[in-house]
Structures are given as structure tokens and as C-alpha cells.
Amino acid sequence: MQTADPNANKARHDPLEKVPVAQEPEMTEGVITHIQRFSVHDGPGIRTTVFLKGCQMRCAWCHNPETLRRAAELQVFAELCIGCGACVERCRRQAHEVVDDSRVFHRDRCVGCGRCAQTCYAKALVLVGETRTADEVAQELFVDREFYESSGGGVTISGGEPLMQPEFTRAILALCKRNGIHTALETNFAREWSFIEPLLTLVDLFCVDIKLLDDVEHKKWTGISNRQTLDNLRRLDTARKPVIVRTPVIAGLNDRPEQIHAIVDWLGSLFNVIRYELLPYHPLGAGKYLALGHNQPPQWFKAPAPHIFEQLTQIASLQRKP
Amino acid sequence: MTPEILHTISYEERLGYLRAKKEAQTREKLRRLGYMDEDDYGLVLPPEDFSWRPKPNHTNGSFYGISGWSKNFCDLLENHPVYVDPMDALAGRYMFLLNRMRSPVWPPELDYSHLKPEQEQYGIIHGIGNDQHLAPDLAIGLSLGWGGLLEKVRHCRNQHGPDKEEFFQAEEDTILAIQNWIRRTVNAIEEAEATETDPMLCENLREMAQVNRWLIEGAPRTFREACQWLAWFSMASRTYNRDGAGGQLDELLRPYYERDLRDGRIDDETTVFILACLLLIDTRYYQIGGPDAEGSDQTSRLSFLILEAAHRLKTTCNLTIRVHDGLDPELMRKGVEYLLEDRKACPRFSGDKALVEGFMRNGYSAAIARRRIAVGCNWMGVPGVEYTMNDTVKINVAKVFEVAFEEMMETTGVSPNIDELWRRFEDHLRKAVLCTARGIDFHLDHQHLNEPELVLNLFCHGPIERGLNVTNGGVDMYNMCIDGAGLATAADSFAALEQRIEKEQVITWRQIAEHLRNNYEGPDGRRVRLMMNTAEHYGQGDSLGDLWAVKISRLLTSLVKASPTPGGRNMIPGWFSWANTLALGKQVGATPDGRLAAEPISHGANPRPGFREDGAATAMVKAIAAIQPGYGNTAPIQLELDPGVGKGEEAVNNICSLIKTHVDLGGTLFNINIVDAQQVLAAHRDPSKFPNLVVRVTGFTAYFANLSPDFRQLIVDRIVREGNAVA
Numbered sequence A: 001m002q003t004a005d006p007n008a009n010k011a012r013h014d015p016l017e018k019v020p021v022a023q024e025p026e027m028t029e030g031v032i033t034h035i036q037r038f039s040v041h042d043g044p045g046i047r048t049t050v051f052l053k054g055c056q057m058r059c060a061w062c063h064n065p066e067t068l069r070r071a072a073e074l075q076v077f078a079e080l081c082i083g084c085g086a087c088v089e090r091c092r093r094q095a096h097e098v099v100d101d102s103r104v105f106h107r108d109r110c111v112g113c114g115r116c117a118q119t120c121y122a123k124a125l126v127l128v129g130e131t132r133t134a135d136e137v138a139q140e141l142f143v144d145r146e147f148y149e150s151s152g153g154g155v156t157i158s159g160g161e162p163l164m165q166p167e168f169t170r171a172i173l174a175l176c177k178r179n180g181i182h183t184a185l186e187t188n189f190a191r192e193w194s195f196i197e198p199l200l201t202l203v204d205l206f207c208v209d210i211k212l213l214d215d216v217e218h219k220k221w222t223g224i225s226n227r228q229t230l231d232n233l234r235r236l237d238t239a240r241k242p243v244i245v246r247t248p249v250i251a252g253l254n255d256r257p258e259q260i261h262a263i264v265d266w267l268g269s270l271f272n273v274i275r276y277e278l279l280p281y282h283p284l285g286a287g288k289y290l291a292l293g294h295n296q297p298p299q300w301f302k303a304p305a306p307h308i309f310e311q312l313t314q315i316a317s318l319q320r321k322p
Numbered sequence B: 001m002t003p004e005i006l007h008t009i010s011y012e013e014r015l016g017y018l019r020a021k022k023e024a025q026t027r028e029k030l031r032r033l034g035y036m037d038e039d040d041y042g043l044v045l046p047p048e049d050f051s052w053r054p055k056p057n058h059t060n061g062s063f064y065g066i067s068g069w070s071k072n073f074c075d076l077l078e079n080h081p082v083y084v085d086p087m088d089a090l091a092g093r094y095m096f097l098l099n100r101m102r103s104p105v106w107p108p109e110l111d112y113s114h115l116k117p118e119q120e121q122y123g124i125i126h127g128i129g130n131d132q133h134l135a136p137d138l139a140i141g142l143s144l145g146w147g148g149l150l151e152k153v154r155h156c157r158n159q160h161g162p163d164k165e166e167f168f169q170a171e172e173d174t175i176l177a178i179q180n181w182i183r184r185t186v187n188a189i190e191e192a193e194a195t196e197t198d199p200m201l202c203e204n205l206r207e208m209a210q211v212n213r214w215l216i217e218g219a220p221r222t223f224r225e226a227c228q229w230l231a232w233f234s235m236a237s238r239t240y241n242r243d244g245a246g247g248q249l250d251e252l253l254r255p256y257y258e259r260d261l262r263d264g265r266i267d268d269e270t271t272v273f274i275l276a277c278l279l280l281i282d283t284r285y286y287q288i289g290g291p292d293a294e295g296s297d298q299t300s301r302l303s304f305l306i307l308e309a310a311h312r313l314k315t316t317c318n319l320t321i322r323v324h325d326g327l328d329p330e331l332m333r334k335g336v337e338y339l340l341e342d343r344k345a346c347p348r349f350s351g352d353k354a355l356v357e358g359f360m361r362n363g364y365s366a367a368i369a370r371r372r373i374a375v376g377c378n379w380m381g382v383p384g385v386e387y388t389m390n391d392t393v394k395i396n397v398a399k400v401f402e403v404a405f406e407e408m409m410e411t412t413g414v415s416p417n418i419d420e421l422w423r424r425f426e427d428h429l430r431k432a433v434l435c436t437a438r439g440i441d442f443h444l445d446h447q448h449l450n451e452p453e454l455v456l457n458l459f460c461h462g463p464i465e466r467g468l469n470v471t472n473g474g475v476d477m478y479n480m481c482i483d484g485a486g487l488a489t490a491a492d493s494f495a496a497l498e499q500r501i502e503k504e505q506v507i508t509w510r511q512i513a514e515h516l517r518n519n520y521e522g523p524d525g526r527r528v529r530l531m532m533n534t535a536e537h538y539g540q541g542d543s544l545g546d547l548w549a550v551k552i553s554r555l556l557t558s559l560v561k562a563s564p565t566p567g568g569r570n571m572i573p574g575w576f577s578w579a580n581t582l583a584l585g586k587q588v589g590a591t592p593d594g595r596l597a598a599e600p601i602s603h604g605a606n607p608r609p610g611f612r613e614d615g616a617a618t619a620m621v622k623a624i625a626a627i628q629p630g631y632g633n634t635a636p637i638q639l640e641l642d643p644g645v646g647k648g649e650e651a652v653n654n655i656c657s658l659i660k661t662h663v664d665l666g667g668t669l670f671n672i673n674i675v676d677a678q679q680v681l682a683a684h685r686d687p688s689k690f691p692n693l694v695v696r697v698t699g700f701t702a703y704f705a706n707l708s709p710d711f712r713q714l715i716v717d718r719i720v721r722e723g724n725a726v727a
């Protein structure tokens, strides 16, 4: 009795033993905000999404303010602070101070080194923005590969804007492809084609946002033109790469039927759009903005009313391959 | 709506009526019995003016032994109110749990005080005196009927001498009492039929009477008779001692279904309705799908109809789909689809590969291992031939950790370090396992004197033939369960100490001991607690906590498997804490993982709630697959998912992938709750507004409103902190 190895059917490697990394490590570095496992809305199947930090657009409604700047930033969630004072001692730049029994943060002195966050066990201080090599990121992305295989999922690179770190993006994608993992890239596509072309063989699925078709409006609400995005979408089509096009819908801003119709019509000339999706905007509380010392976007950015969203979804579903 | 005003009543309307009635009965239970931190069981309350109390046969006011149980059970059934509903396909409801109506549950003469000090020291749930928790072979009953069973008992009685007279008399009386209960119910059905004005319901009652009249003696011949027979078994066995083990329901019923279908006696709509009525009477645990003894898939049309019945019923049901390589993928997809749509945490999924390979390590063949099917909260059993005490024996490893830690800190001349702590933990866990093993022996040697299994003996191969109770040599296989509880609490405690004291050196052993003594109160307590709480923990993936959890689980496994009990019984390790996390938590002071004194310990094999900021289901699936003891008992995963996981094809596909991957990695049992965190929060504030909200508590499901506030809090913590973290 009981002679067989009780661990024979365990996880494929013994968790008590570290597996050596075989390949030459890919040392290209980049900055990420975080890695999300079991991400089920960023492409097909079960995926892991890595969010790169830094974006060239400034969408007025942006609800991920921590992804805007490339540099590491300290998020301060004052309501979680227990007043232990550890941060005051840790910071070499005197960015934290205790004044009249309460902690005061001088953002202008902070260089985002993260020393204080390491000792803030209350998680009142959280550094967002980690510099990692592509290899380190890939190791984490590969952890769930069994799930990718059984669900038809894979890895998604998102942001921020991944094309703002093109080398890093390329390096991660290449590692994924080398390991046979399906890849998706979520992008606003607002960079020159020369940044995109090298990725064509590395990306299985592009997910591109068109926020507004009218360029005047686009500039007004995002800070830049949509010409490059549209131009790249055409080129991508010529390159026969599948793409999912998406529009975040914000009440009063781009939720008029004719605005969605216009996008549907425009997409009508493309061959490789596998789906056109609308995403209802989710306003967030003020916390994330305050934590970074940003102003909250105007309160009127709201999700569209359900019946309107329903109507728009029907319009979006008209999008068909010609 | 009352039955009288309905004329052509569809099955859907009838089910709607029966469901509403069940919900009213559930509210009534809450009103009359208060909170119940357990399964709903399908029990219905007797009329308020009805009362019955068991007669003690011991000076302590309790009852014991063959005659104590037999007399009380027979008397209860003699007086049990009968229950007939013209809308129902099946007759009867049960109203009592006899084993809950006596105290103390163990006769004082059978003294085990020599075990008590260690049982208390290590927080051992010893299981001594705990009943049922074995798998009946219902095919015995279906093929013989009550009359055939009676004949069998009488036949065997003749083979034995006078020393077995009391045993056989009690078994005979048990059957006679059940037959009498059915007979009285037949009279009630006939009375109802006489006054029923609706022709369709009248016809239903006529058939119901016919079915039940036959079943007093005869073995079931039709599908409806077979379901009604299962219902009587369920009601009798629950009444006797809350037994809830079912069987391979699709295979048990398939011959009747196929015959009726062939002969034009039944259609699928009727089949589903009858099945729904069966599931409504009792929340019994049934397996569907999975391999037969040779490994071929058993999925049939009926497997789908059983799922469909639970889906239409939308109450608490306990169906388990056995996932193996040959499983009809459609059955799994359908199960997941209903799981998402109904949000009733049904069905669950068990992992054939690990269960079979694991059980074979105990020296059994693959054919036997495949027959060890899901029939309990977290557990499997081979129908009719195995006795297990599954889910009744537990060691609180959080408590063992505390004993080891305190001993190390109090021993002079020892400089505390993590290796020293581990050595002591190992030592105490070994003692705890031995003490538990002795308790198991004690139970097996004496339980027949305390509480014979008069109902379940009938559905085993051996007890009647040998004249021996199932606990006492009646069956061939004794594979005794030892579950660990509080894995994450212990693993996270080891990890936090290693990280903060030994690796980072930000606190000392003495300091942390002081904080634990003070329950993290006093100067700096809050910061230190957060510091310990935010150390790497189990479930994060490749963390220190994950490593410690694997180490602890392997230790428990090796200690349990090192030798059989002193009495020579095989033991099988698992991780499961059932509804005991609250009570077990009360035994343990503050722990180095930041848990406060008396807070619940972690649940079963699960990481603690909020184990990852993103709550990634994949992380949990891998973590729990990695700590499986691997001998055929389970260490279930209890996963909370927000409805945000999506709908339709995609979501079904993703959840199937989670389940399949877990099973491939060695997972044994997968429980999923799809719940809206906001709804659970709202229900926590005012449960009465959500009378139909069903949640999976552990291995069982329950109406949220009927759980105690403490227990609801536990569920809320788990769901709100994990479930809503879907990207």
C-alpha cells in the first residue's frame, strides 16, 4: 500500500523547487502599472493583461489617471493612513512631514523612489510604476499558460499606451510568441506606422479605440488628432491583421446615434474588423485622482442611459465586413 | 394561488407553486427555529400544534443503543404528520432530525476522557459519536423495495443466532415503520383525491396513491415509482440521523427512464418535473456524469434532465458533475451555463483524475476508485461498501501552530527561529494526528453501542448479511478521514514570520510574541498587525505563503499516511473545515498573519479572503491544486466570482477552462458561487428583502437569510473581497 509518489499528479513542477530560466534573459526595460491575471474582457479566453505606464492622449474622462505619466508616481490614500510616521523617517527628500499631528505630503519634493511605500503597511502610500525587464514581465505572464491553452486565451498588452514603449512592447510580445502564446495589443494607435509595423508578426489580435470620428471633437476631448489612428487602421487592414475596434461611450459626449453611425460607416470599408464593441464608461470615485494630486474629471462624465446604450449597441452591431 | 382555481396547470406553474411554498417554509423555519448555519436539507416544519419528543433510555435524559434508536425512530414515524400536495409529483416531506433531538450524544460510560486533553489542546474535532457520512448503495433498495428488504433481513436473521436478535429485530422494525409511514400517506392521498375538484390534480393524486400503495411492498417499476422510492429513502434516512448521501443519480434512474420512454409512459417534460420534485424534497448530494468502473463515461440523456430539473427548480440543490477525460463536454458546458444563469452555486465539479489516482494509492483498484463518487458536502464514498467518517474529523492546524509557537517562545534557552518553529509544529502535528487516530479507533470500536445505523445498514453490502453495524465490521472498507482546517492561517503565519523577522529583520520574535499576547493592541500594534498581514501569503502565486502551504499540506499528508491508526485502520488526509471556521477560530488567539484572536480561521484549503488584490481566480486554482494531499479525499476550491465574469459562450468557456485546468493540475472538487457583491451586501443589511438568495457556504448551499449574522459576515467577507475582482 501507498508506494506510489503522492505528488505525481501535482502541479507540473514542484512548487518547493525553483525552476531555472533557460533562455538568455531579455533585458529591455519598461515601466508597468500592474499585471492582471484572469482578465476576461481584454480579448478571447482567459488572459493576463500587462498595463504599461504612460499615454500620449489626455482624454478628459480618463479613469485611469495613474497610467498617464510614464514616470513612477506615489499614490497617497490619506484615508488609510494610521499615522505611524514610518514614511517620514524613510523619505530622504523630506516629502512627508508631520505637522500638528497630521501627515503632510509635498508632492513637489517626491521623486517617486518608493522607499516610503515599502514601509507603509497600511497601503496609504502606493508606488505606481515599476521598472521591469521584458523577461521579468514575461515570466509572470507565463504563469497562467495552462489556462490560455484550455480557454483559447493569452496575453494582452494594454496601458496607458503600449506604443509609447515600443521596444519594451516588442520584447514582451516576442517572448510570448516564442513560447506559443496568443497575443493581443490594446492601443489607441496614435503613433506613426513605423512603430507598429515591427509588431505585425508578433500580435495576433489588435484592439484599437476610436473615441470619436469627428477630428475637431477628437482633438477637443483627447488632446490629439485621430488622423493617425484612422490611417493606421487602414494600413493594418491592408496588412490583413484582425482587429477589434472599440468605443468607450460617455453620456453627452459620444452617445448620439449619428456619432456611432459615423464610426460604423467608416469601418465599413475595412475587411479585417472582426468586431466593433461599445464599452459603457464607468465613472470612478474621486479617490484615484486625489491620490495622485490630480483634479477629478468633471462630474458630468457618466455612463450612457441603459436604453440609449442598448440602441447604440444595435447600431454598432450593423458593422459588417463588406 | 390555490390549487382549486387552476384548471390546466402546466408543469412550470406547478413548480412555481411548489417553489413559492418552499420559500414560505424556509421563512417559517427562520421564524420558528432561528438561524441555521448549515444546509437547508429540505426539512419542513411540523404543524405548530404538533409535538413529539424522544423517550430517553438513559438517566442522563438521552437515548442510546439499538433499542433506544429503534423505539424512538419507530415511534416518531408512527406519529409523523403525513404530507400530501396535489400539485406535487411525489408524496411526503420529513419534519424531524432524530439525531438532533438528544443530548448528550455520547453515553458517559464509554469514557474517552484520556483523549480529551490533547483533543482540546490541538482543536481536534474528533468525530466520536458522529453518525452517517457514508455512501449508501441505493441500487440495493431500488431492486428490492421495502418488502424485499424486509425479506432479506428476515432471511439473514435466520442465519444468525440469538446474540443478533436485537439487531435484526431493530432492522425489521425500521422497515416496518417506514412502510407504515408510506401506508398512512397513501390514506392521506386517497382522502385528498376524494375532495379534489380539479380533474387533472385528481388524476395526479390517483396515480400518486397507486405509486405509493405499490411501494409499501414492491420494488419500483416505473420512473415515478423509482423517484418516489428515492424520496422515501431520503426522508427516512434524514429523519433517522440527517444522512444526506445520495448516489449516481443518472445511472440509478436510467433503466426506469429508458423503459418508460420506450413504452410511451413518460416524456422529458414529465421526467424533469418528477426529478424537480425529488430534488425539492431533499437537498441530497448526487453525482452525475463521470466514468463507470471501466472508465467509460456515464453521461446519458438523463444526466442532462437532472441538471435541467435543478435549473428549473432554482432552489438549493447539490449536484456534482464528475469531470474526467471522457466526459461529454456538453454536460460540463450545460452545468456551467446553469451555474452562471441561475446563480445557485449548482452544480459543482469533481476531478476524477486526482480522485482515482489518489485513492489507488491506498491500495485499491482503478475500478473501485472510479466508483468512489461524490455523495457528500466535500466527500466521496464507495456506495455500500465503505465507511469513512468523512467530514466529521478535523485538526485545527492554526491551533497546532499556536501551540508550537507558544512552546518555542516559552522554552528557556531556545533562541527562536523559523526552523525551530517548524520542528515543533511538526512534532505537535504528529501528536495531533495520533490523538485523532486514537479517537477514530475509539469511535469505530464503540459507535454501534451509541448509535447504530439502522437505516443505512440496509443499503450496504454486509451489515445485514453479517449482523454487524456498518461502523463495526459491517462493510469491507474502512478509510478514515482526517481533514486539516486553517491551512492559510498557518501558512500565512509561517510566511509572515519568515519574511518580517528573518528576511527583512523589521521585527523580532520577542516583539511579535508580545503583540500576539496583546492581540495587536497597545503601542504600535496596529502597524505591526498590518505589517504581518501584508506579508506574502498563500494564494498569491509563488509566494512564501504558497511555499509554506505546500510544506504544511505535505507534512499533514506524510503524518497521516505514515501508519494506520493504532487499531490498524487506513486514514486519508484532506483539507476541509465545513461550517467550522467560526468555532475553530474562537479557539485560537491572535496569529502572526495579522488575524485577531477569536476571528475565524481560514476556510478549508482556500487562501484567506482578499488573498490577492486582484483576487485572480487562476491564482487560486493553481494554489489549491498545489496543496492537494493526493490520496483520494478532497481539498476543495471554493471560488467566488462576480457576474462581471460575463455571460454566454465566452464566460462558459472561461469557467470550463478554470475547472479543467484545476482538475488537470490535480484538483479534486470545485465549488463556484456566482454572486453579485452589491446584492450580498444589501442582503447582509436586510436579509428579509432577499429571501431567495442562495449562496454556497462550503460544500453545501444555503439560503442567505437563514444564516446567522456572524456567518453572513464570513460569506460577505469572502464574496466582497474576492468575487468582485474580475478585470
Ligand code: SF4
Pocket (backbone or CB within 6 Å): A080, A081, A082, A083, A084, A085, A086, A087, A088, A103, A119, A120, A121, A122, A123, A124, A125
Ligand atoms: S507610513 Fe503610511 S500609515 Fe504610516 S504615517 Fe506614513 S502614510 Fe501614514
Ligand code: SF4
Pocket (backbone or CB within 6 Å): A074, A090, A091, A092, A093, A094, A095, A096, A109, A110, A111, A112, A113, A114, A115, A116, A117
Ligand atoms: S516615493 Fe521616495 S521621494 Fe517620494 S515620498 Fe516616498 S520616499 Fe520620498
